[in-house]
Amino acid sequence: MSSAPAPPTRPSFVKRWWRRLGVVLLVLIVVGAALLGGAEYHTSQPNFCGSCHIMEPYYASWKEDIHGGKLDVACVDCHYAPGERTTINAKLRGLSQVASYFSGRYGATRPRAHVSNDSCMTAKCHGDQRFMNKPIDLGTVRFVHATHLQLDDASQESIQKELDDLSKSLRTAVGEERFEKLQAAAIESGPHEARVDKLASLAGGAELEVERSALEKFSQLNHRRVRTAQLADIQCTNCHSYSSERNARDGESPAHHFSVNTTACYTCHFNNEGFNTGTNTCLMCHKQLPAGEIIVHKELSAAEGQKLQSPELTAKTVKMNHQAILERKVNCASCHADVAIEDSQVTQRDCQRCHDQPRYLDEWKEPFTLDLVAHYHKVHVPQQRAKCLDCHSVIHHQLIREQPGEPAGFLSSVMSNCTHCHPNHHRQQLDLLSGVGSASVPHSAPNLMFGSRTNCFGCHTQITSDDHAGDVLKATLNGCIACHGDRHTETFEKWKMGLELVQTDAEQALAGAQKALQESQSVPAETRQKVTELLSAAQADFQLVKRGKGLHNVTYAMEVLDSVTERAQQATALLSQANSSP
Numbered sequence: 001m002s003s004a005p006a007p008p009t010r011p012s013f014v015k016r017w018w019r020r021l022g023v024v025l026l027v028l029i030v031v032g033a034a035l036l037g038g039a040e041y042h043t044s045q046p047n048f049c050g051s052c053h054i055m056e057p058y059y060a061s062w063k064e065d066i067h068g069g070k071l072d073v074a075c076v077d078c079h080y081a082p083g084e085r086t087t088i089n090a091k092l093r094g095l096s097q098v099a100s101y102f103s104g105r106y107g108a109t110r111p112r113a114h115v116s117n118d119s120c121m122t123a124k125c126h127g128d129q130r131f132m133n134k135p136i137d138l139g140t141v142r143f144v145h146a147t148h149l150q151l152d153d154a155s156q157e158s159i160q161k162e163l164d165d166l167s168k169s170l171r172t173a174v175g176e177e178r179f180e181k182l183q184a185a186a187i188e189s190g191p192h193e194a195r196v197d198k199l200a201s202l203a204g205g206a207e208l209e210v211e212r213s214a215l216e217k218f219s220q221l222n223h224r225r226v227r228t229a230q231l232a233d234i235q236c237t238n239c240h241s242y243s244s245e246r247n248a249r250d251g252e253s254p255a256h257h258f259s260v261n262t263t264a265c266y267t268c269h270f271n272n273e274g275f276n277t278g279t280n281t282c283l284m285c286h287k288q289l290p291a292g293e294i295i296v297h298k299e300l301s302a303a304e305g306q307k308l309q310s311p312e313l314t315a316k317t318v319k320m321n322h323q324a325i326l327e328r329k330v331n332c333a334s335c336h337a338d339v340a341i342e343d344s345q346v347t348q349r350d351c352q353r354c355h356d357q358p359r360y361l362d363e364w365k366e367p368f369t370l371d372l373v374a375h376y377h378k379v380h381v382p383q384q385r386a387k388c389l390d391c392h393s394v395i396h397h398q399l400i401r402e403q404p405g406e407p408a409g410f411l412s413s414v415m416s417n418c419t420h421c422h423p424n425h426h427r428q429q430l431d432l433l434s435g436v437g438s439a440s441v442p443h444s445a446p447n448l449m450f451g452s453r454t455n456c457f458g459c460h461t462q463i464t465s466d467d468h469a470g471d472v473l474k475a476t477l478n479g480c481i482a483c484h485g486d487r488h489t490e491t492f493e494k495w496k497m498g499l500e501l502v503q504t505d506a507e508q509a510l511a512g513a514q515k516a517l518q519e520s521q522s523v524p525a526e527t528r529q530k531v532t533e534l535l536s537a538a539q540a541d542f543q544l545v546k547r548g549k550g551l552h553n554v555t556y557a558m559e560v561l562d563s564v565t566e567r568a569q570q571a572t573a574l575l576s577q578a579n580s581s582p
Contacts, residue, residue: 061257189368192274204540220278266395289322428548440563509568
């Protein structure tokens, strides 16, 4: 009789269960991997992005854009840098967006999607760089990427050489001390006209024979250096970005998904530049002039022609074309001063939209230096992916269209800006009021009334007619009496008399020294150079007081005039000593 089989041992039972568990885990891994792969594929499709209601306008514009409608480029191909899509960080970012959406937090502000330059420049997209030299028409402007992104060394060296030569010329003309001040003012960021006015004031005006155009060029070349350096950090999305404006005139078509944002062009070309100068030069972009003729005015009636004593104007319509105007060297501002009337300065308020802690503004200085501007661009553009309008205000570039029966709107820009007709307007008066502007007395106490914040209207109270300027406000003694009473009547007259005496002394001493210099033909070149520098600086300071009216700051004016007399006497003594030497 055979014995019953022995019961299984415990190790065999555990081994069998481990095997079954392994099979189950393997199946789960395979199924999980398949599900994850399917989920990853499905969530990478543009229609999944468009299923979120806040993404509807972006999805619709993508379908209309060439990237989506024609090339079928997926969202993840652009919004993830190459190699980033499969990383843990990318998955966590996607999960956080899903969590934000379902929690109701997403959509409270505008989505902030980024596109890396690396995504654009992959081999299957724009890596071949065929777009670089392809002309692109943007309205009346023909744009070429290479002009902005592939700057050759020869042109850069040419600009640097021009700057070096001009710096050497200015240093010789104004002296080392003044040149250092010119250099500091030239690299300030701010409105172009105000900067050039400051340079002209520091250079001492026409007395030193430094032309305003040379100072303007000096400033522009310094700024060009920084603007060019910024192009190395520019992102594709600085110029190509989503726009909420509708494509079609009916306003029904989707918005632009990846259009050219021309405000970026205006910010770079116009900000801190004068009209039709530097990077704001009209023909720098508008290389092709409008071909059609423009009607200046239609033919006049015979009666109108007789009244104007111009019967030839009754025969035909008067027209003009841009080529003829250009050949006659007519400034574009004559007709187009209204095309770009805004500036795009960055203020503390602009920064505080993102930086709400005081420590972020510790480096804030006004005006900005170009080095600080370059630093801010380096931090915000390539690193923080900031776009131009995140910091800069919009600059509009278009003609003001006239409406029948309304005042000529295109004149508003020139009517509101005195410097269109009066460059360096009241610069000397402002310098005297502030106690600055003289080379020999670089800084003194400002006008006595600065403590009460009295401005020009405090003294200039009487409307007076001027044959050239029309109605102007004139300063009168009544402005003093209104605040101080009659006791200042004598003081005012004493100030006038004292200034007249000191100014006369300075003028006579300066004239005598200049005459002595003209009559001294045999003095050593070194002495002549030193005397010339003394008298040039003294003449500039004398004109500061004469043109600025010394009553704007009696104390400072007296100090400057005394210095003029002292330098004139010093120059006379040097000439006398040189003439008496054997």
